[in-house]
Amino acid sequence: MAIKNAYLNNVYQDLAGRYADQKEFLQAVQEVLTSLEPVFERRPELEEMGIIERLVEPERSLLFRVSWVDDRGKIQVNRGYRVQFSTSIGPSKGGLRFHPSVNLSVIKFLGFEQIFKNSLTGLPMGGGKGGSDFDPKGKSNNEIMRFCQSFMIELQRHIGPDTDVPAGDMGVGSREIGYMFGQYKRIRNEFSGVLTGKDPSSGGSLARPEATGFGLCYFTQEMLQERNTSFQGKRVVISGSGNVATYANQKATQLGAKVVAMSDSNGYIVDENGIDYRTIQLIKEVKRERIKTYVDYVPTAKYVEDPRGIWTVPCDIALPCATQNELPIEGARALKENGCIAVAEGANMPTTLEATKYLQDNGILFGPAKAANAGGVAVSGLEMSQNSMRMPWSFEEVDEHLKKIMVNIYHNIDKAAKDYGAPGNLVMGANIAGFEKVCQAMIWQGVSF
Structure with missing residues (x-):
């Protein structure tokens, strides 16, 4: 994925020269800078302000x-x-x-x-x-x-x-x-809101464990509206079996879908009758066992070694929720061949750049991680608010706030993509919408030496 804008490319090449061994970091920067090209074509004054040079270096x-x-x-x-x-x-x-x-x-x-x-x-x-x-x-x-x-x-x-x-x-x-x-x-x-994800007995927010998985499904449901469809009656493949994957299973099931495959770092399980998220919780959260033991609880399930094969399981919706770069180009091709219509990222950057481009080029709805899995940090932010007020909210209140945030995220990034001439490109839309707010704050605050 080449960066065509000369200024942005120079910033990236300088960064790549200094941090040649940091391939994950460089991959993330390249993806963002490529998306921001139309912003800098429209607003060349941002180059003079050194916004990108400052943004790619941690404070x-x-x-x-x-x-x-x-x-x-x-x-x-x-x-x-x-x-x-x-x-x-x-x-x-x-x-x-x-x-x-x-x-x-x-x-x-x-x-x-x-x-x-x-x-x-x-x-x-x-x-x-x-x-x-x-x-x-x-x-x-x-x-x-x-x-x-x-x-x-x-x-x-x-x-x-x-x-x-x-x-x-x-x-x-x-x-x-x-x-x-x-x-x-x-x-x-001191007793302060210095960490989020705390137990509710110590100031933690209800719905925090569920937040990323639930938020992922709220975002995906809104994205599916673009095809005049929903989770109802859909086959879903979810990689991973941690909090994000488990609660994505729960919410997708509640929205009418059937989750047919899940995985861990050793392999994956398939069950055409649907994978029970409560059994996954028992295995992973209580007994802390490997996912292969699911077949001991549910005889209709099958276990397959090597988690990479999960993308060959036919599905309508794929939710990668395990780790970075877990969905390569081969997996993307398998998803398309088997009729997948939507992919939304529950993990952080789980889809390779090559696979992302392939999915977008082939008309598959694609929800990027920084938008689709923002539910976890959103509820962390809500936990900070509750800590500051010294006032807890009910599960239903938090969940309602979460749903509104995820729906707004979808519409904001969809609008940004359309405003910059790339309707449907939610990767570009997410990067631009996220960048513009940060950019405005950086300009307003001036240069901090």
Whole structure:
């Protein structure tokens, strides 16, 4: 995907020269800059203001050591990261990811995407991301607690309810957030909304676990209106089996669809009768087992090794909800051949650039991650509001706010795409709509030296 605008291409090439080893970050920047070309053709004065040069460099990048003691008494060392990318429209906001694949490139890619995603929600949140190469899998609760406490000893210096508000992401659920929140409270001697995704007993918002999956389906339902259709009676394939995938299954089922396939990092399950999200919850959230055990509970299901094959399962709607670059060009071709009409991203950048272009070129509705999966950070923003007011909302109130936000996101990005001569191109629309708000704030605030 070549960047044709000379100015934007020069910025990208300079960035690629400095960060040649950060392929995930460069992929995210390339996708955004390509989408922004019509904005800079229409508004050449933005080049003189150095908006893009400033936007592609984080305001602050933190790398720190995390030392902790395992159950055998052995000292372990991991790397911790926090990138505060932009605070133009509000405090940095973005999750913490604990996974062996975490490195600076991955965190920068996620943080850069978060700028635009947060902007699209309409809430006052900047972009940030963080995490560690620590792997919670196979660790005891005490080991996870000791790691989280050690991680927070350093992180607490750089965050706050009006500075940077982390949340959970891959490998960081309610348990991990709880351990980190407790440590922050102990060190800082304050009870504040410094983290979101908290337990409701400690100021967390109801509907937060469901938010990304529910929001994904609210967005997709609105997108399907373009084809005068809905989830009703549709076959759905959902990759992943974590929070996003599980609650996407629940909402899609409630909207009348049948989820026929789900996966984890080892393989995928298929059941033509529909996959029961409650059984997935039992397996993943209670027993913490691999998805292959689903066939022990539901004999009509089949398990297949290698999760990449999930895109060969015939479906009307595909919701990639696992990890970045999980849907390659081969998967996109298989989806088209099997009659898929819509793809919406529940994970962060799960579709490769080549696959994204293929889907768009072949008339398949495509909802990009920064819009389609913004439900999680939207409810995190609503949690911040509840913390500030010291007043919790009911599940129904939060869910209603979430639905309105996701419907508005769809219509705003659809309008932006049409305004810039690319009707139906929601990737371009999302990047432009998210950028314009951040751009206006940067211009208004001047250059910060």
